[in-house]
Amino acid sequence: AQTVTQSQPEMSVQxxxxxxxxxxxxxSENNYYLFWYKQPPSRQMILVIRQxxxxxxxxxxxxxxxxxQKAAKSxxxxxxxxxxxxxxxxxxxxxxxxxxxxxKLTFGTGTRLTIIP
Amino acid sequence: xxxxxxxxxxKVTEKGKDVELRCDPISGHTALYWYRQSLGQxxxxxxxxxxxxxxxxxxxxxxxxxxERTGGSVSTLTIQRTQQEDSAVYLCASSYGTSGYQETQYxxxxxxxxxx
Numbered sequence: 428a429q430t431v432t433q434s435q436p437e438m439s440v441q442x443x444x445x446x447x448x449x450x451x452x453x454x455s456e457n458n459y460y461l462f463w464y465k466q467p468p469s470r471q472m473i474l475v476i477r478q479x480x481x482x483x484x485x486x487x488x489x490x491x492x493x494x495x496q497k498a499a500k501s502x503x504x505x506x507x508x509x510x511x512x513x514x515x516x517x518x519x520x521x522x523x524x525x526x527x528x529x530x531k532l533t534f535g536t537g538t539r540l541t542i543i544p
Numbered sequence: 545x546x547x548x549x550x551x552x553x554x555k556v557t558e559k560g561k562d563v564e565l566r567c568d569p570i571s572g573h574t575a576l577y578w579y580r581q582s583l584g585q586x587x588x589x590x591x592x593x594x595x596x597x598x599x600x601x602x603x604x605x606x607x608x609x610x611x612e613r614t615g616g617s618v619s620t621l622t623i624q625r626t627q628q629e630d631s632a633v634y635l636c637a638s639s640y641g642t643s644g645y646q647e648t649q650y651x652x653x654x655x656x657x658x659x660x
Binding site: 431462464469470471472473474477518520529530531532533534535536537 | 575577579584585586587588589592594599600633635637639641647648649650651652653654656
C-alpha cells in the first residue's frame with residue numbers, strides 16, 4: 428500500500444517570500460505520478476503541478492516548482508514570490524494504477540498555508 | 545467549458561435519514577471518482593466509475609453507501625440511514641479515463657454533509 432506524509436500541518440510566510448512544502452511517500456512501485464493540489468476555502472481542489480516519476484527533470488509551473496528526489500521518495504513544492512491568493516490547504520498526492528485498472532490517488536493530510544500581507 | 549459540478553453545496557440531515565449527492569463530470573470524461581474528506585484529513589477514495597460500471601468500490605466504508613452512474617455522465621452517491629460519522633465533504637472528480645495511467649483528475653467543489 429502507498430502512503431503519503433505531509434509533516435507540516437500549518438505554515439505561514441510573508442507575501443513575496445518563498446516557501447517550501449514537504450511531502451514524502453512510500454511505495455514499491457517504479458512508475459507513478461505525483462501531484463500537488465491546492466484547496467482554497469471555496470473547497471475546490473485545483474491542480475497545481477504534476478510530476479512523472481520516470482522524468483528526472485523537476486516540473487515547473489510559473490511560480491510553482493517541485494524538488495523530486497525519487498531515491499529519497501521526497502516530493503516538495505516550492506512557491507516563489509508568494510501571493511495572498513496562494514493561501515489554501517495544499518495536498519500532496521500519489522497516483523498508481525489499482526488492481527481494477529483505475530488511477531487511484533492517495534492523498535496526504537495536507538498543509539495549511541497562510542500568506543501574510 | 546464547464547468544470548465538475550456537484551449538488552447540493554451543503555446538506556444538513558438528521559441521523560437515520562437517507563441522502564443523495566449528485567455529481568456532473570466534465571463532458572467527455574469517462575472516468576468518475578468519489579472521495580470523502582473528513583475534518584482535518586486528506587481525501588479518502590470511495591468508488592471509481594468507468595462509464596456506467598464501477599469496477600472499484602473498495603473504498604465504500606459500509607453497505608449503507610452506494611453509488612450509480614447513468615448515461616456515462618451524472619453520478620449519484622447515496623448514503624442510507626446516515627450516521628454522525630458520515631459528516632464530511634464529499635468530493636467528485638473526473639478524468640478522460642482513456643489512457644489508463646496518466647490522467648489528471650479534475651475535482652468538483654464538493655458537498656458538505658452534516659448529520660445531526
